[in-house]
Amino acid sequence: xxxxxxxxxxxxxxxxxxxxxxxRVELFARDxxxxxxxxxxxxxxxxxxxxxxxxxxDRSNAVFICHALTGDAHAAGxxxxxxxxxxxxxxxxxxxxxxxxxxxxxxANVLGGCMGTTGPSSVDPATGEPxxxxxxxxxxxxxxxxHRALVRHLGIARLRAAIGGSLGGMQVMxxxxxxxxxxxxxxxxxxxxRLSAQNIAxxxxxREAIMRDPNFHGGDYQRIGARPDAGLAVxxxxxxxxxxxxxGMRNKFGRRFQNGTTPRFGFDVDFQVESYLHHQGEAFxxxxxxNSYLYLTRVMDYFDAFGDMSQAGPKxxxxxxxxxxxxxxSDWRFDTSHSREIVQxxxxxxxxxxxxxxxxxxxxxxxxxxxxxxxxxxxSFLRRAEARPAAMPAEVR
Amino acid sequence: xxxxxxxxxxxxxxxxxxxxxxxRVELFARDxxxxxxxxxxxxxxxxxxxxxxxxxxDRSNAVFICHALTGDAHAAGxxxxxxxxxxxxxxxxxxxxxxxxxxxxxxANVLGGCMGTTGPSSVDPATGEPxxxxxxxxxxxxxxxxHRALVRHLGIARLRAAIGGSLGGMQVMxxxxxxxxxxxxxxxxxxxxRLSAQNIAxxxxxREAIMRDPNFHGGDYQRIGARPDAGLAVxxxxxxxxxxxxxGMRNKFGRRFQNGTTPRFGFDVDFQVESYLHHQGEAFxxxxxxNSYLYLTRVMDYFDAFGDMSQAGPKxxxxxxxxxxxxxxSDWRFDTSHSREIVQxxxxxxxxxxxxxxxxxxxxxxxxxxxxxxxxxxxSFLRRAEARPAAMPAEVR
Numbered sequence: 001x002x003x004x005x006x007x008x009x010x011x012x013x014x015x016x017x018x019x020x021x022x023x024r025v026e027l028f029a030r031d032x033x034x035x036x037x038x039x040x041x042x043x044x045x046x047x048x049x050x051x052x053x054x055x056x057x058d059r060s061n062a063v064f065i066c067h068a069l070t071g072d073a074h075a076a077g078x079x080x081x082x083x084x085x086x087x088x089x090x091x092x093x094x095x096x097x098x099x100x101x102x103x104x105x106x107x108a109n110v111l112g113g114c115m116g117t118t119g120p121s122s123v124d125p126a127t128g129e130p131x132x133x134x135x136x137x138x139x140x141x142x143x144x145x146x147h148r149a150l151v152r153h154l155g156i157a158r159l160r161a162a163i164g165g166s167l168g169g170m171q172v173m174x175x176x177x178x179x180x181x182x183x184x185x186x187x188x189x190x191x192x193x194r195l196s197a198q199n200i201a202x203x204x205x206x207r208e209a210i211m212r213d214p215n216f217h218g219g220d221y222q223r224i225g226a227r228p229d230a231g232l233a234v235x236x237x238x239x240x241x242x243x244x245x246x247x248g249m250r251n252k253f254g255r256r257f258q259n260g261t262t263p264r265f266g267f268d269v270d271f272q273v274e275s276y277l278h279h280q281g282e283a284f285x286x287x288x289x290x291n292s293y294l295y296l297t298r299v300m301d302y303f304d305a306f307g308d309m310s311q312a313g314p315k316x317x318x319x320x321x322x323x324x325x326x327x328x329x330s331d332w333r334f335d336t337s338h339s340r341e342i343v344q345x346x347x348x349x350x351x352x353x354x355x356x357x358x359x360x361x362x363x364x365x366x367x368x369x370x371x372x373x374x375x376x377x378x379x380s381f382l383r384r385a386e387a388r389p390a391a392m393p394a395e396v397r
Numbered sequence: 398x399x400x401x402x403x404x405x406x407x408x409x410x411x412x413x414x415x416x417x418x419x420x421r422v423e424l425f426a427r428d429x430x431x432x433x434x435x436x437x438x439x440x441x442x443x444x445x446x447x448x449x450x451x452x453x454x455d456r457s458n459a460v461f462i463c464h465a466l467t468g469d470a471h472a473a474g475x476x477x478x479x480x481x482x483x484x485x486x487x488x489x490x491x492x493x494x495x496x497x498x499x500x501x502x503x504x505a506n507v508l509g510g511c512m513g514t515t516g517p518s519s520v521d522p523a524t525g526e527p528x529x530x531x532x533x534x535x536x537x538x539x540x541x542x543x544h545r546a547l548v549r550h551l552g553i554a555r556l557r558a559a560i561g562g563s564l565g566g567m568q569v570m571x572x573x574x575x576x577x578x579x580x581x582x583x584x585x586x587x588x589x590x591r592l593s594a595q596n597i598a599x600x601x602x603x604r605e606a607i608m609r610d611p612n613f614h615g616g617d618y619q620r621i622g623a624r625p626d627a628g629l630a631v632x633x634x635x636x637x638x639x640x641x642x643x644x645g646m647r648n649k650f651g652r653r654f655q656n657g658t659t660p661r662f663g664f665d666v667d668f669q670v671e672s673y674l675h676h677q678g679e680a681f682x683x684x685x686x687x688n689s690y691l692y693l694t695r696v697m698d699y700f701d702a703f704g705d706m707s708q709a710g711p712k713x714x715x716x717x718x719x720x721x722x723x724x725x726x727s728d729w730r731f732d733t734s735h736s737r738e739i740v741q742x743x744x745x746x747x748x749x750x751x752x753x754x755x756x757x758x759x760x761x762x763x764x765x766x767x768x769x770x771x772x773x774x775x776x777s778f779l780r781r782a783e784a785r786p787a788a789m790p791a792e793v794r
Contacts (some may be wrong), residue, residue: 023761038662138664197646197670198638204671205634207664208678212627214611230609231627236528237602238635241595263699265435265534267604267691271698273594274601281605294664301668302660304652 014095016085020077024048024116027149030125034111034145040136045225047150048073048116049108052092053100053158056348062156063098063382064147065107066164066171068238068367069296070288072115075107076100090370095381102386103160110171111146112138112296120160121222121289132291133219140174140303147171148179161185161385163378165367166334167296173305173342176323177315183200185385187378189326189367192338193305193345199333202242203297206235210290219291232290233281240280243329245363249273306345316349322388323353324381326374333364354381399764409491413482414449417474421445421513424546427522431542433509437533441522444547445513446468446505447487450497452553459553460495460779461544462504463561463568465764466636466693467685469512472504473497487767495774499783500557507568508543509535511686511692516685518619529688530616537700544568545576555579558782560775562586563731564693564762570702570739573720574712582782584775586723586764589735590702590742596730599639599696603632607687616688629687630678637677642727642760646670703742713746719785720750721778723764723771730761751778 024045028034032045042182050073055062065075065088076092078085092098092105109117112135120135127134149161162183164172169191176186195203213231217224244252253273257263269275306312323346327339338358346353358374360366366374423443425431430440452459457502462472462485473489475482489495489502496559509532517532524531548556561569566588573583592600607613610628614621641649650670654660666672703709720743724736733754743750746778755771757763763771 016706133664194652196643197650197652197668198641198643200652200668201638201646201670201674204668204674205631205638208634208675209606209627209631211664212631214627230606230611231631234602234606234609234628234631237605241602242600244595246593246595253594255591255594255597255704265699267530267608271594271597271601273598277598277601278605298664302662307652348444 009214015092017077017093017100020050022048022050022073022116036136037141039137042136045118047108049150050074052105053103054074055104056165059156061160062104063160064162066168068166068168073107073109076173082220097375106135106148111143114292120291120295130222140170143171144175159183161187163187165189167300176321180319180321183321186321187324190328190331190334190364192334193342197299200301203301206238207294209234229285229288233285236284237281238279240277242333243364245361247330248361248363325353325355328366329357330361332365405651411490414474414490414497416449419445419470433533434536434538440531442515444505446547447471449473449502450500452501455505456553458557459501460557463565465500470504470506494766494772505547508540509603509689511689517688517692527619535569540568541572558582558584559706560584566699567700573718577716577718580718582719583719587728587731587761589724589731592698597698600698603635604691606631625687626682634674634678634679637674639730640761642758644727645758645760716748722752724754725757725763726754727758728761749774
């Protein structure tokens with residue numbers, strides 16, 4: 001094991017990176033398309049991204065944030081309203097665990113997303129219409145290929161770290177295995193090397209909800225001016241059940257009613273937990289595209305980092321990137337056994353790995369929350385990573 | 398505690414009750430309607446039921462089977478095809494744990510159901526149209542009131558036992574508490590005294606799937622000739638995730654593909670677990686009504702057997718019916734803590750109760766399966782119950 005993260009002093013709450021703007025760049029043009037793992041090509045590929053902090057002179061202080069299923073490039077700071085910061089603002093900023101006083105932080109919307117990066121809602125240049133389900137199916141490898149192109153575009157040869165929670169962690173896992181020279185450190189939070197049958201089952205039902213919606217129109221709803229909102233809301237509500245723990249739901253909602261103490265006996269929202277899910281479903285419709293939800297969940301289903309050890313074994317053997325793997329004890333979407341499996345495989349191949357299971361009642365959502373032990377663990381790991389030589393160790397080449 | 402169920406010799410697999418027919422009886426007529434807990438009245442109320450075995454001379458050998466959410470009156474034997482027996486045929490029959498050589502077994506479709514008993518798909522005599530959402534909201538108490546009317550109709554004063562799994566167990570719990578003289582014994586299998594926030598959440602999302610389906614038409618789909626099949630299938634698929642355990646899904650499906658060993662990379666069914674869920678969703682559409690699904694899940698949400706102890710306490714104090722409470726260690730729909738809470742409350746009120754947590758990888762579905770320790774436990778409990786005097790103990794009155 002590389003190092004066991006020790007107990008640390010309290011993390012300074014830190015400040016805000018302040019106002020930021022999402023930028024957009026075309027990374028793959030018609031004459032130099034992205035060649036996907038499937039062999040299909042895709043162009044143009046535009047990428048929406050944000051950066052926080054300052055790139056140092058030798059371009060050695062960059063950290064890449066890989067977002068989860070429904071995240072976007074806006075990880076920190078704020079656009080217009082300081083009350084509505086980016087989705088991981090509590091961990092990224094001056095004095096925060098991902099410390100923008102020292103680090104240059106990049107976050108990009110993933111390939112296939114719907115928040116500025118090319119995805120199924122983008123216009124297919126071949127038809128002038130949104131791709132819909134004609135968008136090629138891609139893989140985690142392809143998502144990482146786009147991230148790497150952005151990193152090169154920014155003139156960075158090697159990252160201090162790549163950090164990701166959930167699907168973000170799956171991207172980091174692939175990145176480290178396939179391009180070990182790219183990353184000086186890797187942080188995986190409540191991630192997995194592969195979905196379980198139950199994980200796939202939840203994804204499958206979510207997709208059924210969307211694809212069976214009469215307004216789905218085989219994925220061509222944009223062209224028709226319809227939206228499979230019923231299916232997408234149901235998918236999101238179901239997902240939120242898996243993001244909270246049973247205990248967390250009990251503490252947060254119990255069997256309490258939305259209004260007063262007596263049941264209203266009807267099918268409208270009555271219990272608080274119903275109100276919460278209803279709100280989550282509705283809010284999601286304002287910001288997410290149903291086809292992106294299909295593609296990104298399917299990418300997760302098919303990912304299997306260690307599935308073929310004849311391929312993965314040699315990659316792991318040459319991997320020297322130090323890993324931090326973090327799980328939460330109440331997470332049942334990707335429970336600790338998923339993280340332990342990653343740790344065991346890495347350790348078996350002598351990859352330096354620190355593992356921490358953090359106690360939290362908040363389930364999978366924990367990775368987005370301020371949990372002091374979790375933030376201290378990430379902060380400490382990144383400081384240790386910065387203390388290591390940034391240059392690639394010669395023996396690894 | 399009443400008795401600890403001891404280890405028993407292997408249960409004889411037993412025979413079949415043979416061909417049976419569902420019967421139908423009007424139990425509440427226009428001039429004597431069912432008065433619901435809400436104060437609303439309902440008439441006519443017809444009930445579909447089946448019986449197995451023979452009622453003895455003093456009518457003291459009757460057992461009532463309360464079915465779960467999507468069950469029906471056809472619990473044992475077969476209608477036309479001996480290969481397609483009733484849903485609990487493995488536990489009911491000659492020589493089986495619910496032994497029709499000695500017991501007269503009754504099973505009825507619940508109030509609000511869609512398999513012969515009056516429910517939201519029945520015709521409202523006031524309008525000549527199906528009730529839809531104009532069917533009154535009812536409670537577990539009302540379901541039990543209909544069961545009791547059937548028992549009286551059959552000329553039975555007191556039951557040897559009432560037995561139920563899941564929602565069936567909730568009915569038995571209510572029955573024993575409100576009418577302790579009715580039951581000489583009570584068997585609750587993977588039941589609960591009240592749903593948790595997470596349980597309600599799954600129910601709520603299932604109902605959203607149905608009610609947001611554009612073909613739902615506010616519950617009037619029958620009149621219009623439509624069916625909210627998309628929503629109902631999604632609800633059923635999601636429910637099935639909660640009926641299997643994570644381990645059970647892993648063993649049964651893992652990450653295996655439906656055809657061959659290579660992924661097909663698309664949105665059609667590819668993994669075996671998808672195929673399973675897809676099949677469950679489709680099959681359900683042929684036998685179940687969406688409005689019944691709404692009503693029966695809502696009944697479960699609102700049930701809270703021990704919620705108001707100023708009401709429940711005195712009922713429990715006078716309760717002498719021996720209980721058997723069975724849970725399964727991999728059940729996460731109503732996990733063992735639900736059963737333990739029932740056992741603790743009963744024990745605290747000196748109600749005789751036997752409790753067994755059975756080891757099984759099959760999750761909530763376990764109550765429907767042949768698990769020898771489970772079947773032996775039920776068989777032993779019922780034999781002990783039969784050895785007790787069938788007449789009501791005088792001191793209980």
